Amino acid sequence: MILLPLFLGSALAAANAEAPAPAALPAVASLSSLSALVHDEPAAEPEEGVWHGSINLGMSKAEGNADIETYALTGKAIRTVDIHRYTLDGLWYYATQNNVRTQRRALGSAKYDQFFSEKTYIWVNALGETNEQAAIDLRWSVSSGIGHQWRDDEEWKINTEVGLAYFNEKFDTGAKNDYLAARVAWDIWKRLTDTVVFGHFAELYPSLEDANDIYGRGETYVEAQLSARMTARLSWIAVYDNTPAEISPGVNLKRLDNLYLLNIGWTF
Numbered sequence: 001m002i003l004l005p006l007f008l009g010s011a012l013a014a015a016n017a018e019a020p021a022p023a024a025l026p027a028v029a030s031l032s033s034l035s036a037l038v039h040d041e042p043a044a045e046p047e048e049g050v051w052h053g054s055i056n057l058g059m060s061k062a063e064g065n066a067d068i069e070t071y072a073l074t075g076k077a078i079r080t081v082d083i084h085r086y087t088l089d090g091l092w093y094y095a096t097q098n099n100v101r102t103q104r105r106a107l108g109s110a111k112y113d114q115f116f117s118e119k120t121y122i123w124v125n126a127l128g129e130t131n132e133q134a135a136i137d138l139r140w141s142v143s144s145g146i147g148h149q150w151r152d153d154e155e156w157k158i159n160t161e162v163g164l165a166y167f168n169e170k171f172d173t174g175a176k177n178d179y180l181a182a183r184v185a186w187d188i189w190k191r192l193t194d195t196v197v198f199g200h201f202a203e204l205y206p207s208l209e210d211a212n213d214i215y216g217r218g219e220t221y222v223e224a225q226l227s228a229r230m231t232a233r234l235s236w237i238a239v240y241d242n243t244p245a246e247i248s249p250g251v252n253l254k255r256l257d258n259l260y261l262l263n264i265g266w267t268f
Contacts, residue, residue, distance in 0.1 A: 052077065053076045053078055054231065054265045055073070055265060056264065056265035057072070057265070058070075058073075058261050070095040070103075071092075071095070072094075073091070074090065074091050074235075075088075076090075083116075085115075087109075087110070087112075089108065091105070091108070101132070102133075104132040105129075105130065105134075106131075107128070107129040107217070107239075108128050112125075113147065119149045121147050127142075129239075134239075134245065135172040135173055135247065136170075136172070136245070138168075139168070142165065142166055143163050143165030143166070143181075145161060145163015146161070146162060147159055154191060156191075158187070158188050160187075161183070161203075162184055165180070166180060167179055167207070173246065175246065180207070181206060181213070183203060183205055186201070186202060187199075187200075198222055198223075199220070199221050200219070201219050202216065202217070202219075204216040212243055214242040216239075216240040217239045220235065221233055222235075230264065231265040231267060232264060234261070235263070237258070237261065238256060238257070238258050238259075240257075
């Protein structure tokens with residue numbers, strides 16, 4: 001997630017160049033082939049003023065020497081009215097092994113954009129997160145700034161944003177932390193084939209008070225359209241905290257949490 005500003009620069013250059021589409025990678029080609037087998041009609045273009053997005057569900061169960069259950073739910077919805085754009089997205093993940101909870105986490109955000117030119121807008125964003133295994137009782141932030149929409153067409157969608165944020169963390173250990181931070185974010189969407197798309201989103205919150213306090217999260221995914229309303233989505237979700245909870249004197253939890261999901265989704 002932290003490495004991908006390099007990819008952003010190359011994507012911006014590629015998006016504005018006239019070049020033939022590259023050959024699909026084997027994994028992408030397989031997703032495309034699967035999609036082509038069951039795809040029946042193109043999805044309808046979203047109407048202005050109507051919420052549109054997707055809900056993705058994944059689950060697994062194992063029985064025998066180990067009884068394991070996992071459940072994952074992700075979703076995103078966008079509504080555009082004239083110069084106003086509203087975005088909601090969220091994640092919920094839950095896992096047990098032998099009836100003992102091993103994972104419980106949730107994350108959500110809400111963002112409002114108002115365009116004051118064709119491609120440039122001001123934004124306000126709110127973020128909330130809880131993660132039992134990372135000892136996060138509640139992590140939240142409110143932020144605002146300016147964004148630019150470099151591309152928004154059928155082949156590319158590229159946004160970048162910068163602003164200021166108030167960041168607050170409360171750990172299960174009782175420790176608390178809050179600070180003024182910058183917020184830097186980017187969102188990239190690329191159509192690979194008629195039925196397969198690639199996406200990447202990330203946001204970073206470097207503290208303006210302590211250089212060690214850095215938080216970031218991101219998602220990278222490949223999504224195949226199976227029918228007009230059904231999708232298959234392979235995603236990597238990463239959350240990074242440079243100053244994780246201290247569970248005992250001198251012993252801290254890991255900085256990076258990774259979650260890999262293969263979900264079936266429905267669009268609306």
